[in-house]
Amino acid sequence: xxxxxxxxxxxxxPTQYRMTLTVGEHSARHIRRIARMHLENWELQHLTDTVELxxxxxxxxxxxxxxxxxxxxxxxxxxxxxxxxxTDAYGELLPAPAKLDRESEGGRGLILLDALxxxxxxxxxxxxxxxxxxxxxxxxxxxxTPDNCEQVPRRSP
Numbered sequence: 001x002x003x004x005x006x007x008x009x010x011x012x013x014p015t016q017y018r019m020t021l022t023v024g025e026h027s028a029r030h031i032r033r034i035a036r037m038h039l040e041n042w043e044l045q046h047l048t049d050t051v052e053l054x055x056x057x058x059x060x061x062x063x064x065x066x067x068x069x070x071x072x073x074x075x076x077x078x079x080x081x082x083x084x085x086x087t088d089a090y091g092e093l094l095p096a097p098a099k100l101d102r103e104s105e106g107g108r109g110l111i112l113l114d115a116l117x118x119x120x121x122x123x124x125x126x127x128x129x130x131x132x133x134x135x136x137x138x139x140x141x142x143x144x145t146p147d148n149c150e151q152v153p154r155r156s157p
Contacts, residue, residue: 013041015077022070023063028056035075035084042077047136050116051082054134057109058086061132066090081118081137089129 017038021027032052039048055073062071066088074085113120113134120134 015042017075018072020070020072022068023059024069025063027063028059031055031059031073038075038077039082042082044077044082044138046139047082050136051084054113054116054120054136055084055086057113058084058132058134061109062086062088078135081135083133083135085131085133087125087129087131089125089127091124091128091130 017034019034032055035051035055036048039045039051059071059073063069067090070088072085072087074083074087076083076085116136117134118137120132123131123133125131
């Protein structure tokens with residue numbers, strides 16, 4: 001009975017990926033590779049560049065601002081595209097786009113995130129933490145979604 005199993009017996013492709021880790025300066029590269037693999041499995045390759053860049057920004061914020069550099073990453077396939085979440089236990093510093101002068105060397109990550117993704121926001125997480133999330137829709141969904149679709153409000157600074 002070790003023969004061929006028809007595809008109806010094969011397990012379905014998972015629609016989410018979750019990982020808890022301590023991030024460092026090279027973590028974004030590994031997380032981009034993981035995201036790319038899942039987007040290919042979900043046939044959402046056209047979102048790869050956007051998701052990789054947005055995840056890089058969120059992971060960089062954890063490396064810079066979270067004292068223990070621990071976070072949980074969640075990638076979730078949705079009917080409209082993909083959602084990514086990065087959760088940490090350090091809710092004291094909530095992300096908000098900074099007011100920058102032209103000479104600043106940093107602080108543009110959330111401005112970039114806002115320009116890249118369709119929706120993003122911050123929600124409280126257990127143990128005084130926070131979850132920063134974003135969603136990227138497929139071009140078909142963007143083209144067929146009315147302008148007045150419901151958006152989750154972003155937390156103001």
